[in-house]
Amino acid sequence: MKSLQQRLSVALVISLIIIFPTLWWLTDSTMQDIAEKYVMSHLAQEAESVLAATQVDKDEKITLNTKQINPVYLQPFSGRYYQLRSNDDLIRSRSLWDKELIIPDLSEGEKRRLYLSGPQQQSLLVMAYGYNKHDRTITVAVAEDLSPTLAFIKPFQSRFMLIALAMLLLLIAMQIIILNHMFQPLKRIKKQISALDQGEIDRFDTDVPKEVSPLVEVTNQLLDVLDQHPELHPRDNPEALKHVTKLPLAELQQLPDQETVQSEPAVDPPLQAQPVNAERMLETIFQATPNPSVIECDIEQEILTLISVLESMYQEKNLDITFIMPQTDVLLMDGENLLELSGNLLKNACKWAQSKVLLSVEIDESIHLRIEDDGPGISETGLIDLAQQNIVLDQATSGYLLGLTTARLIAQQHSGQLKLSQSNELGGYCVEVVLPLASAL
Template sequence: MRRLSLRLKLTLLAAAGLLALVLAQAAVLRVTLSTLVQGHVVEGLEHDLDTLYARLLESERPPAEFGAALGLVYSAPLSGHYFRIQGPGGVVRSRSLWDEDLKTPDVPVGHRRITRAPGPLDQRLVVLSRGYRIDGDRVTLSVAEEVGPLADAVARWQGRFLWATLVAVALVLGLQLWVIRRSLRPLDAAVAACRRLETGEARPVDDRGPREIAPVLQAVNRLVRHHGLRLNRSRRALGNVSHALKTPLAVLGQLADDLDAGGDSATARALRTQVSAMTGTVEREMRRARLAGKDHPGAGFQVRGELRSLAEVLERIHGGGVTLDLEAPDGVLPLDGEDMLELFGNLLDNAWRWAASRVRVRLWVSPRHTLEGIIEDDGPGLPAERRARLGQTGAVLDEGGGHGLGLGIVQDIVDQYRGDIRYHGSVDLGGLRVEFTLPLPGYGEDP
């Protein structure tokens, strides 16, 4: 399951927060504008209602004729301004209602009520009703005004405001994403440094960054320095030990000769056997040091060039007579150069020692971003039961010497890179066929 990136999480959280804020703002704005519109309309209706009540008290004319006193809008048919008087004598409506009636509530004396009701032609009305007592009778006066056009205008303004707000939110999110990318860019450099570390290239990163990220960058730099120092120290110690053992082994060989000269041939023979085994191990380590080269950068593996150099070294070690048939990609692969020289050095050394005249190497990068290869020789090969033991510590190719450390080291390197190696019989050449796969760290991927 693919995990969400930190950038996407922060952006989604910000988007959710801003959208919630916009929705809350839209709801508050809707209620506020509706209240303001209704308050403005009710304020005018209060004036008309007071005028209607005063005319009703002062005039002896029929109430239906009060429309002219309130304004022409109460006389013009379906004008959107209406009044209604409900008393003991029945209901009196303004001329503007024409043949329509207005639904109004029954309000107690001294109280008022604001309602919304449909009017003629489906007009949206705000109705203000108030209860009065006139000449001992209870009368309800109601005035109404259409608010549909005003409400529509407010709705259009609110829609435009909402769209403008959404555009502003999109711009803010884009700016935030840019800021997040810029702030987290040092982490990309840290990831790249760790990937280079996998290939053996110990290069520190710039530890200047946000206060929350700077400790991570400093920790990566400490790891890079520690890894480089430890790797160099271990490889130098290996070479030093190999050199240091040569003199004691020579002394033991001389001691075996002295024992043989003194008549203790059995002890001398046993001592020479052990000295020969230790000398073979030391020679193998010295050969690995020569194959790896001196002060190799370790930053990437130049496949074709390095393998050609290995072939030249092996020809000097084992003598001529073996031809290398090489097919390999050009360029530098993101693999530790020292590790690869050790791996190919041991595999080619074994192939060279047993080949009659030919060693074939085929390497390629698969679509799965792995280095895959086949190394074959035209030597005598090995039976299947002995091939199954190759790569194990102590397994040997020949009965005459060697402790199988070379292929054991090869197996360790392959395991370190989480790769795979298999040993078969070569169908074409007749000798041993080695097939291996090594994942390429970060090869073909975005940082």
């Protein structure tokens, strides 16, 4: 899974990459639009000048007094052109040479903006106007080459593009620095998890962002519960301790048989005595373990409350948690241990379930507490591995193992056992705790 910081950084970078080209395009379009509007206002004045210079000769034909026209229109290919049409009469500026602009006839008051190719393939902005003069309709079109104007604003466009690119890189760097600073509290929590695992601290610092404050508070509450019930700590539990020391004791017993030790006769007698002494010390510890307290506990009510809490915790999954229990009298058990037992197993099931969790209680000669889910389950090889490990907590393993460890320890305190299998009904994982009635009553 990608880190939240990495995902936010990528999202912000993509946003900036989209925003800045859009901003550059809008600025470039605005500059061109401003340039064109300036040229259009200039062409409107030129069209009025051409119209004012029109005359009608004795043959009733339209003529133009060139003395009233800007001399630039007399220079061939000057980039400034006009064309006048009235019925079959057509007058073109000398600057057009023999090029005729394709201009539609316009009625009085009509105006048209056109983009045409002029002499020498120039890009022309053409403004055509319809007038009525000398009792006839006249279409006057004036044009100007846009290339010089666009060339004038091009340096500004280039400078803006470089500045925008520099700002984009600066903002990306600033976003990375800001995100790194904002995620420092989460990185501190990560370090505290490692410190908690090493036993250097016993709870998390509450100076955390508001978004993760509820998680830290709940975790600290759970740590306080574990501190109040040291029997739930696998490393402090005699059964877990017995299993953990089993392998080192076996290796210690085999040590006198090794050739390097046999070559030193003086070392052999002390080594032979060490396993016996260690086992005696462990047996003393095991025998000193007090029996769990027995109090009245309404199993059904406790579990229903627990299900309500878990449904709130995993509401994004919209889990269907079904609880089946026969009618029975109140049983005598350690209520806190029972709630811890059910809570660990139910939380594991809710964590891995897709949509369904089934919790059923059956009572015959024993109490059968069974939790099933429709999650990925565990392979047959995995079940064998867990059984061989006696489900003792492995700090490097995630998933079901922590909850199963605590559940088995509680079950063993009540002379019960914990069974692992695949769920026949839901297809996922199935954990069954069997508690003898004799120890529960």
